Amino acid sequence: MAYNISLTGGELLMRSINYRLILVQVFVAIFLCINIFLITTFFRKDFFYTTMRYILFAITLLSDCLILLATNSLLIFSYFSLTMKMWLCLIFYILTSVYTFVTPVTLTAMTLERYVAICMPLRHGELCSTRNTMRSILIIHGLSSVPCIVFLCTLLASTSLSFYIQYKVCSVEMFVLHNWQAHIRSAISEFYFLIMCFTIVFSYVKIMKVARAASGEDKKSTWKGLRTVLLHGFQLLLCLIQLWCPFIEAAVLQINFMLFINVRYFNYVTFILAPRCLSPLIYGLRDEKFFLALKYYALCGLYKKHIFT
Template identity: 60%
Template sequence: MVGNTSANASVRTQINWEVIFVQILVFAFLCINTMMILTFFTRAYFYTNIRYILFATSLLSDCLMLIVTNALLILSYSRTAMPLSLCLVFFVVSSVYGFVTPVTLTAMTLERYVAICMPLRHAQLCSKLRALWCIFIIHGISSVPCVLILLSFFAPATQNLLRKFQICAVHQFTSQTWQIDLRLGISQTYFLIMCLVIMFCYAKIMKVAKAASGDNKKSSRKGLRTVILHGVQLLLCLTQMWCPFIEAAVLKISFVAFNTVRFSNYILFYLVPRCLSPLIYGLRDDKFVLALKYYALCDFRRNKSLDLTR
């Protein structure tokens, strides 16, 4: 009994430190993303440019995803049960916005392809109106996997299922083997399509970079680095879709190992990809960094001119 009590106390201490560490990271990332979102809305140059509109979309998606997944993490660690109807809301948001970020990254890669390889048509193809339609399409594409998974879950379900209380977890909605195969098939299909798009854009931009000179060559090389970073970020984002299945398998073996694996997955595949967005399109963009420094050092309420069009 003493040994079991000591082991349980050790696990609880480990969980407490993990939760505290995650809260610090989430708070830091949310603060950075919020500052960048506020910077985006302060200048017309940003919210009329498709590049920055898509960037802001990814930031908002990341913030919502972090808030929801962090809430689920806390509820899971505290072993708090909830009705399945409430868990369904968490699942829909996390599922849809789990795809919004990688789909947005793919759209941002295509925008870089058009800007570098088709500069004369960039203004026509990447207007503000088309950016708004692009956001609707991104959310529509991202909702398809969630709809299919829920249809597969509720088809054989009973009427009282939504009233059932239990600890909320994503794998609850894919409990059958064929449902797991369906979700993996959808994730792999999305992953394959997005990878093909990124590789296509990389090859085309590489071709332009080799033929370019001067400022055009510099811009093309920067576009290549951006596409590569998008590829890494996309890989991490899509890997998170495998996490629930890995965690469910580990839980059957050991609860201690389950907590360790879940904590590692959350850091590597939820937090890291979402801290790359500010790095790729925020801190690497000269105009955005200029505006960010300006409004960080000054005050968002002060009306001072800042010319970003040059």
């Protein structure tokens, strides 16, 4: 979803708080550099791109990079009141809409992978094979595209060709022409929210049972997996709250424009930027093998210890 700030009726106000735009650029640049380094590390070792959890991790990194680039571009376009044809804005909307869902759906798939690894270890190799991982990626993108496809169908049924050749400042709100469109989008987002929350809770409860019954090294490994699921749950919660932000912002806009600007800025930083910095924490630093690979390449090969088996 495009979290861009409209300057209509408030251009002078936005100019006076340009430090926020600069701060966002700093955050985006830092996150992109970290993610690019992680993606580069991922492709340098065949162990990573033949293991399901690392492949899904790479998908989240690529999705996060695309979301950051697209939403930040729209933020800049809106800040400087740069217009574009609506068909081009629609392309931006499609990309941001699909990949807004790709990240939480992938996180859900990663949680299920941890559930299989801990609760069904004998079937983990079969269920989480490279071939099944490729199928999972297709399913993830298919499920993530459903909300966008539904919304596009409602949009195409409500607009004429002339709508797409107009020049306007790009904003997702321009595609919501009727209240019932917003209601449909809200219903789909809530449905996805419930399914993903159920999956997280189910996996957590099952892993908790295994953790209590395990002993020794198995217990340590299981509790580590449990903490990973908890972090996925927190990251997923932030991503899912993001799906509700447009409805909160629309309500706030009716009350006060300055409050709307502050709420939208807070939502962008908290529910778009923040979840994107948790992926490097969960698998970039907490995962032993990936951390050793990062350390090895960060030190230009001077750190010799690595355990890619």
